[in-house]
Amino acid sequence: MSRRVGILTGGGDVPGLNAAIKMFVWRMREAGYEVVGLRRGWAALLHIVPFRDADNAGWMLPLTRENTRTIDRSGGTILHTSRINPAITKPDAIPEHLRGSAPPPGPDGKVDLTAAALETLDFLKLDTLVAIGGDGTLSFARRLHEEGVKVIGLPKTMDNDVYGTDYCIGFSTAVTRSVNFINDLRTAAGSHERYLVVELFGRNSGETCLVSSYLAGTDRALIAEVPFDPGAVVEMLARDKKDNPSNYAVAAISEGAFPSGGQPFESGEADAVGNRELGGVGRFLREELQKTTGDRVIYQRLGYLMRSGPPDSLDRLVASNFANLAADLILADKSGRLAAIHGGRYTTEPIETVGAGLKRVNVERFYDKEQYRANIIGVMGLPMFLC
Numbered sequence: 001m002s003r004r005v006g007i008l009t010g011g012g013d014v015p016g017l018n019a020a021i022k023m024f025v026w027r028m029r030e031a032g033y034e035v036v037g038l039r040r041g042w043a044a045l046l047h048i049v050p051f052r053d054a055d056n057a058g059w060m061l062p063l064t065r066e067n068t069r070t071i072d073r074s075g076g077t078i079l080h081t082s083r084i085n086p087a088i089t090k091p092d093a094i095p096e097h098l099r100g101s102a103p104p105p106g107p108d109g110k111v112d113l114t115a116a117a118l119e120t121l122d123f124l125k126l127d128t129l130v131a132i133g134g135d136g137t138l139s140f141a142r143r144l145h146e147e148g149v150k151v152i153g154l155p156k157t158m159d160n161d162v163y164g165t166d167y168c169i170g171f172s173t174a175v176t177r178s179v180n181f182i183n184d185l186r187t188a189a190g191s192h193e194r195y196l197v198v199e200l201f202g203r204n205s206g207e208t209c210l211v212s213s214y215l216a217g218t219d220r221a222l223i224a225e226v227p228f229d230p231g232a233v234v235e236m237l238a239r240d241k242k243d244n245p246s247n248y249a250v251a252a253i254s255e256g257a258f259p260s261g262g263q264p265f266e267s268g269e270a271d272a273v274g275n276r277e278l279g280g281v282g283r284f285l286r287e288e289l290q291k292t293t294g295d296r297v298i299y300q301r302l303g304y305l306m307r308s309g310p311p312d313s314l315d316r317l318v319a320s321n322f323a324n325l326a327a328d329l330i331l332a333d334k335s336g337r338l339a340a341i342h343g344g345r346y347t348t349e350p351i352e353t354v355g356a357g358l359k360r361v362n363v364e365r366f367y368d369k370e371q372y373r374a375n376i377i378g379v380m381g382l383p384m385f386l387c
Contacts, residue, residue, distance in 0.1 A: 005128050008132070017076065021079065031331060037061040037079045048123070048124070114147065152329055160385070163354060165349070166340070194295060205256075218252045221251070221374055228260065343383045
């Protein structure tokens with residue numbers, strides 16, 4: 001055992017990442033381990049040049065109690081992040097020092113640089129690598145595990161959609177932010193007697209929208225899992241507005257939601273893992289409302305406001321405890337595991353669980369597809385996160 005461990009953060013940033021990094025560093029340093037932070041997620045494994053005299057300072061950060069002492073007080077990640085997955089690298093993203101030895105692109109036009117990542121890991125001589133991320137980041141952690149690398153995964157995503165755990169770091173803060181912003185926006189909607197359409201992040205899973213709508217008491221909630229009928233939604237919101245003593249109505253909508261017979265609203269070039277930018281379905285609903293009712297509509301896309309700033313207490317707690325789980329596993333010489341919560345209890349799952357299924361809203365149990373509303377009743381005996 002080398003007593004040298006690594007940690008990285010990948011994918012979209014969420015509040016709580018720094019709390020996890022700090023707790024992990026403090027636990028491992030206390031146990032006598034050296035901790036190396038890999039910067040910008042999996043991109044570090046491609047950009048680190050595996051030679052003794054190479055300058056890799058831009059891609060590695062030694063982590064100590066001193067330089068992590070206050071990081072848990074802020075959001076984001078001090079290690080930075082990226083959406084790079086070495087197994088599916090775009091040809092134009094291949095680092096200069098790898099271009100002469102990179103294999104040819106596959107049928108999808110992507111290059112598999114896993115061999116280069118493995119060479120870098122061998123050069124770094126890490127006992128175990130901890131990867132904090134969502135499906136994309138953790139899918140490559142699973143690939144490394146299959147190649148014999150000792151890895152541990154910590155799930156994070158504000159969509160709460162990593163398969164194998166009831167909860168992911170970042171979800172609570174995203175919901176808290178969304179509820180607060182929706183309720184703040186009611187002042188403008190009520191003052192001007194208008195419709196309010198609030199668009200939330202949520203590519204494939206509408207759980208953030210569903211729970212935020214439930215807690216903020218929106219009139220309607222349109223989630224990614226259920227295509228909606230624009231005419232029916234407009235009619236319902238018109239009725240909601242009329243029935244409201246303050247003469248306004250509120251709809252929350254996932255960015256991945258789309259009208260029946262249509263497709264999600266995407267734009268721009270695909271990112272490193274093939275996803276195009278989502279957004280604009282709320283604008284579509286605004287136009288439908290204005291065209292049909294003749295009334296003005298306030299459209300607000302929350303976007304990055306949902307995942308900016310410091311974590312709330314729940315995300316700070318879960319992030320710290322997931323990091324503690326990772327440290328416990330390493331000290332017990334165990335790897336290939338995913339930190340998880342099931343039924344309100346901390347546990348771990350095999351890293352292979354990631355990608356074994358899809359985690360989506362239980363529509364039949366928690367959503368009214370006819371009225372486009374949360375239907376969260378009869379919760380006796382259910383876990384806190386309703387999974």
